Structures are given as structure tokens and as C-alpha cells.
Amino acid sequence: MNKSVLAEGKNGFSMLQIDNKFATAVISLYGAQVLSYKPKTQDAKELLFVSDNAYFEQGKAIKGGIPICWPWFGDDPLNSGRPAHGFARNTLWQHESTTATKQGETQVTLSLNDTATTQTLWPHAFKLTLIVTIGKTLHLSLQTINMDNETFTITQALHTYFAIGDIKHTRVTGLDNIHYIDKTIESDIPIKQIGDIIVDQEVDRIYTSSPSTTTLVDEKNKQQISIQSSASNTTVVWNPWANGAAKMADLNDDGYQYFICVETANAASDTIEIAPNESFEIGVEYTVEQIN
Numbered sequence: 001m002n003k004s005v006l007a008e009g010k011n012g013f014s015m016l017q018i019d020n021k022f023a024t025a026v027i028s029l030y031g032a033q034v035l036s037y038k039p040k041t042q043d044a045k046e047l048l049f050v051s052d053n054a055y056f057e058q059g060k061a062i063k064g065g066i067p068i069c070w071p072w073f074g075d076d077p078l079n080s081g082r083p084a085h086g087f088a089r090n091t092l093w094q095h096e097s098t099t100a101t102k103q104g105e106t107q108v109t110l111s112l113n114d115t116a117t118t119q120t121l122w123p124h125a126f127k128l129t130l131i132v133t134i135g136k137t138l139h140l141s142l143q144t145i146n147m148d149n150e151t152f153t154i155t156q157a158l159h160t161y162f163a164i165g166d167i168k169h170t171r172v173t174g175l176d177n178i179h180y181i182d183k184t185i186e187s188d189i190p191i192k193q194i195g196d197i198i199v200d201q202e203v204d205r206i207y208t209s210s211p212s213t214t215t216l217v218d219e220k221n222k223q224q225i226s227i228q229s230s231a232s233n234t235t236v237v238w239n240p241w242a243n244g245a246a247k248m249a250d251l252n253d254d255g256y257q258y259f260i261c262v263e264t265a266n267a268a269s270d271t272i273e274i275a276p277n278e279s280f281e282i283g284v285e286y287t288v289e290q291i292n
């Protein structure tokens with residue numbers, strides 16, 4: 001069985017609903033945002049968190065799933081009033097194809113080309129392609145092609161909101177001894193991570209020179225997610241905690257307890273230069289495993 005349906009979601013937003021022998025998934029064409037992935041293995045839980053209060057409105061980002069931050073990560077680098085995390089997550093993408101692989105996985109290809117609107121925000125010609133492979137694992141690959149006559153520079157992130165049972169019983173492993181920039185303080189001096197990441201207050205960290213494998217351990221749900229990235233030297237870990245959640249209209253006050261973002265990125269000093277007719281591809285694979 002390999003089913004793929006284009007259905008109408010909240011506020012008429014188009015959603016691709018995938019159902020194959022390995023998993024079910026939902027992808028919003030707005031933002032090319034994966035909103036759900038649930039493996040069919042016994043006891044496996046939903047991988048992705050979507051806020052109950054998420055906006056499904058033109059021009060706003062959907063809080064949850066896997067937002068694509070592109071062509072810049074974080075605040076507008078020019079400080080000229082452009083949206084945080086770029087415009088890819090606030091734009092309707094093209095659905096190019098949905099195919100089945102020999103193994104029975106579903107592969108969805110979505111694309112975004114520059115338009116008059118994107119040119120006013122970022123004056124470059126580009127083609128952005130996201131390939132999502134829904135199988136025993138969830139794999140995403142985001143390719144940027146420079147269609148312009150000049151080299152351009154990007155930063156980017158696959159800003160994944162992982163659903164977790166309880167933030168107090170969650171940790172991220174694999175970043176021991178790696179340095180990070182702490183965005184919650186006014187300092188760019190790198191801090192060394194000691195041991196696992198435990199969240200007991202607001203966490204907003206850019207780990208630079210991070211390894212390609214990290215693991216999210218969710219003790220309450222008795223599962224762990226192995227995060228395998230490619231062409232990314234940066235991992236961002238974010239949880240707004242109670243104080244941050246209270247300030248966000250699109251997140252319940254207690255919403256912070258049920259997600260953590262572990263983001264595969266090229267950000268901070270890990271900027272990517274792409275020459276005309278050249279491309280760059282960042283990727284990530286999530287493997288859900290049950291633990292005792």
C-alpha cells in the first residue's frame with residue numbers, strides 16, 4: 001500500500017497525506033513543512049510537535065513540524081525588517097512529484113523558485129528543492145541551486161520541533177565537549193557543553209562544529225530519535241521554557257513541556273557560499289527507536 005492524497009487542511013491549507021507500509025506523514029505545501037511522521041512500528045509515537053495554537057495564515061509561520069529556515073537563519077541579518085528565519089517557511093511551494101521507491105518508501109519533491117516577491121526580499125535567482133522520503137526513517141534533503149549570475153551566501157536550518165513526553169525527562173546526547181553560542185545572553189563567547197543537554201530553563205544555543213550524529217532521548221515516551229545530518233556543521237537546540245511560551249500567541253503556556261527543537265543548520269560562522277549554477281544540499285535523517 002502506498003497512498004498519497006492532497007487534502008484541504010485548516011483554513012484551506014493544502015496538505016499531502018502519505019500512508020505507506022512504513023509510516024504515515026503529513027506535509028503542508030505552504031512552507032514545504034512536514035507536520036507529522038509516525039512510523040508503523042509497534043509503540044512508536046508521533047515524531048513531530050505542532051502547536052494547538054499554530055497559525056495557518058498567509059505570511060505567518062506554522063509553529064511546529066519541520067519549518068525550513070532559508071535563505072537566512074535567525075533574525076534578518078540586514079536588520080531591515082524582513083522576517084526572522086527567511087521567507088521559505090512563509091511561502092507556498094510547488095508540489096513536483098510523489099513517487100514510490102522500490103522498497104515501498106514514499107518520496108515527495110517540492111520546489112520553490114524566486115518570484116517578484118522573493119526578489120524584493122532577497123534579490124537573487126534560485127531554485128530550492130526539498131525531497132522528503134517517508135519510510136522506516138524520515139529523510140529530508142534541501143537543495144539550493146544558484147540560478148543567478150553572482151555568487152550568493154545563505155544560512156539555513158531544518159528547524160524540527162520534536163514531540164516529547166515531558167521536557168523534564170528529555171536529553172540530547174552527542175554534543176559533549178562541543179562549543180555553543182548562547183543566544184539567551186549578550187555574548188558571542190563560545191561556551192563548552194559538558195555532558196548531555198538537559199533543559200530546565202530557556203535554551204537557545206548554536207552549537208558550532210557539531211558532529212553529524214546527535215540523539216534525542218525521550219524517557220517518558222520510551223523512545224529515542226537518532227538525528228543524522230549531512231553537510232551541516234551547526235546544530236541549534238531551542239526550548240523557550242515557560243517565560244518564552246507565555247510571550248508567544250501561537251503556543252500554549254504549557255506547550256514548551258511537550259517539544260524541543262534540535263535543528264540541523266548552517267548558521268553563525270557556518271555560512272554557505274554558492275556560485276552561479278552551483279548547488280548545495282543539506283540533509284537529515286531521523287530514526288525512531290524504542291528504549292526501555
Ligand SMILES: O=P(O)(O)OC[C@H]1O[C@H](O)[C@H](O)[C@@H](O)[C@@H]1O
Pocket residue numbers: 061074084085183204205236237238261
Ligand atoms: O518563533 P520562531 O520565529 O519560529 O523562532 C523560534 C526560535 O528559532 C530558533 O531556534 C532560534 O535560535 C530562536 O532564537 C528562535 O526563538
